[in-house]
Amino acid sequence: MKPLPPPDAYVNGTWVATQRRYAVVDPYDDKTLVEVADCDDATVDVAIAAMTKVAAAWRATPGPERGKYLRAMGDAMLANEARYAEVCTRENGKALKESVGEVKYAASFLLWFAGEAERIYGETIPASRAETRIVVTREPVGPCALITPWNFPYAMLTRKIGAALAAGCPVVCKPAHQTPLSALLLAEAAHDAKLPAGVLNVVPSRDAARIGTKFIASPAIRKISFTGSTKVGMGLMRAAADDLKRVSLELGGNAPFVVLADADLDNAVAQAMIAKFRNTGQSCVAANRFIVDASIADAFTTKLVAEVAKFKTGHGLTDGVDIGPLIDDNAVVKVRRLVDDAIEKGAKLVHGARPDGNGFKDGKAVEPGARIVAPLVLSGITADMAVWREEIFGPVVAIRTATSEADALAQANDTDAGLVAYVMSKAAGQRFAEGLQSGMVGVNEGLVSAAQAPFGGIKHSGLGREGSRHGIEDYTNLKYVATKL
Ligand code: SIN
Numbered sequence: 001m002k003p004l005p006p007p008d009a010y011v012n013g014t015w016v017a018t019q020r021r022y023a024v025v026d027p028y029d030d031k032t033l034v035e036v037a038d039c040d041d042a043t044v045d046v047a048i049a050a051m052t053k054v055a056a057a058w059r060a061t062p063g064p065e066r067g068k069y070l071r072a073m074g075d076a077m078l079a080n081e082a083r084y085a086e087v088c089t090r091e092n093g094k095a096l097k098e099s100v101g102e103v104k105y106a107a108s109f110l111l112w113f114a115g116e117a118e119r120i121y122g123e124t125i126p127a128s129r130a131e132t133r134i135v136v137t138r139e140p141v142g143p144c145a146l147i148t149p150w151n152f153p154y155a156m157l158t159r160k161i162g163a164a165l166a167a168g169c170p171v172v173c174k175p176a177h178q179t180p181l182s183a184l185l186l187a188e189a190a191h192d193a194k195l196p197a198g199v200l201n202v203v204p205s206r207d208a209a210r211i212g213t214k215f216i217a218s219p220a221i222r223k224i225s226f227t228g229s230t231k232v233g234m235g236l237m238r239a240a241a242d243d244l245k246r247v248s249l250e251l252g253g254n255a256p257f258v259v260l261a262d263a264d265l266d267n268a269v270a271q272a273m274i275a276k277f278r279n280t281g282q283s284c285v286a287a288n289r290f291i292v293d294a295s296i297a298d299a300f301t302t303k304l305v306a307e308v309a310k311f312k313t314g315h316g317l318t319d320g321v322d323i324g325p326l327i328d329d330n331a332v333v334k335v336r337r338l339v340d341d342a343i344e345k346g347a348k349l350v351h352g353a354r355p356d357g358n359g360f361k362d363g364k365a366v367e368p369g370a371r372i373v374a375p376l377v378l379s380g381i382t383a384d385m386a387v388w389r390e391e392i393f394g395p396v397v398a399i400r401t402a403t404s405e406a407d408a409l410a411q412a413n414d415t416d417a418g419l420v421a422y423v424m425s426k427a428a429g430q431r432f433a434e435g436l437q438s439g440m441v442g443v444n445e446g447l448v449s450a451a452q453a454p455f456g457g458i459k460h461s462g463l464g465r466e467g468s469r470h471g472i473e474d475y476t477n478l479k480y481v482a483t484k485l
Helices: 041-060 063-079 081-092 096-116 155-167 180-192 208-217 230-241 265-281 297-308 329-344 405-412 429-435 468-473
Strands: 009-011 014-016 021-025 032-037 123-125 132-140 144-147 171-174 200-202 223-227 246-250 255-259 287-293 348-351 376-379 396-402 420-424 440-443 476-484
Touching: 009 041, 009 180, 032 180, 041 132, 041 171, 041 200, 041 208, 063 081, 063 096, 063 155, 063 180, 081 096, 081 180, 096 155, 096 265, 096 468, 144 155, 144 208, 155 171, 155 180, 155 223, 155 468, 171 180, 171 208, 180 200, 208 230, 223 230, 230 246, 255 265, 255 405, 265 287, 265 297, 265 396, 265 420, 287 297, 287 405, 297 348, 297 376, 297 396, 329 376, 329 396, 396 405, 405 429, 420 429, 429 440
Parallel strands: 144 171, 144 223, 171 200, 223 246, 255 287, 255 420, 287 396, 376 396, 420 440
Antiparallel strands: 009 014, 009 200, 021 032, 123 132, 132 476, 348 376
């Protein structure tokens, strides 16, 4: 086993062993990897105090200098890819090749923002009075709290850390309780890069609500960036309003994957495989609702099933495995509920088996591998099925047919979510994209995530953008100075 990071909190530049600990487990078999710090309020207070103390110095550090630390962290990730990937697979369960992909993806944010730290431009604006000059600069918002999920434990953090540190904001990070080790490895990289004490803090805990409440209550914290469920995001925004903290929210999706009649079917299937099965479907940008023109639905489904049948399931570290376990019992129970509901309401199982709860007792996994859900394909989906409204977060393809382009668009927009949408078409892609209600669109493309691009949603999928130059803007305030000559 490759070495794990210190299983402690990382606060004010040092590793802090808290008295309370909790077990981080392998989701495949519940074997304990390590007992990690379960931060008490006092440790969180030390982290907030450390950020507050260092904020002025970090803000005054020139952008190119700040970028150097980010570059060192990104380089460390890439140089130690095998270790980072193994740690991720052990605590998250995803197949090793997915973890390798995630390490590269996560490092790309650090490297991108290392460059952007040099380009936090302001502007000058021609004034209406001859003797006046208008100068606009961007200043860091101040200390930030970053709350991240377990599905991409490195990338969801580096996308926030990279932007915040580049902008000049110190951070305290609360990783998901299932995956603190990835966050602590990033803290190790920051430590090795000699990032000044207090600029980056990591406070693992099993109790996300308590830590979130501490962040909200602290007047020192000027921004909260959260990736996770829509329900929790809305609650955070309500709570943050009392102190008018800035809030960035990357919340749930319910992505339509539209295949129009003129699509190149081979490409549509190849993109569908990425959009659906990346990270075993446990992604906010996973294709959730396949909407396929009725004239090509059979052909598309047959080709897709041929690809899905090739998947190998098992422990994420086993050679050749594509699909590891889902993250926890609740995830499996949810997928089973969605599949059962769809089949009971008339959906047809065209590939795979209905997950039957083997290896589960009283809603809990009791056998190794019980959390593996083998990929399955359902057709005949209708709008009254729960699978149409809820994020599946599992390897389930749910196909509904459309009678025309207009019908497909209406179906695609039939959701409160608006994170990403995909459309496969030789001729109509751009036109269709313009009608889609989502923050991101993949046209003949099943993977939109990239450090250079603004990631984020509309409607109930969130506020703000991450990645790209817009990602930094979310961590800055505009300051306008009017000078009389
Ligand atoms: C997510 O699932 O929240 C993000 C996935 C990505 O960055 O591609």
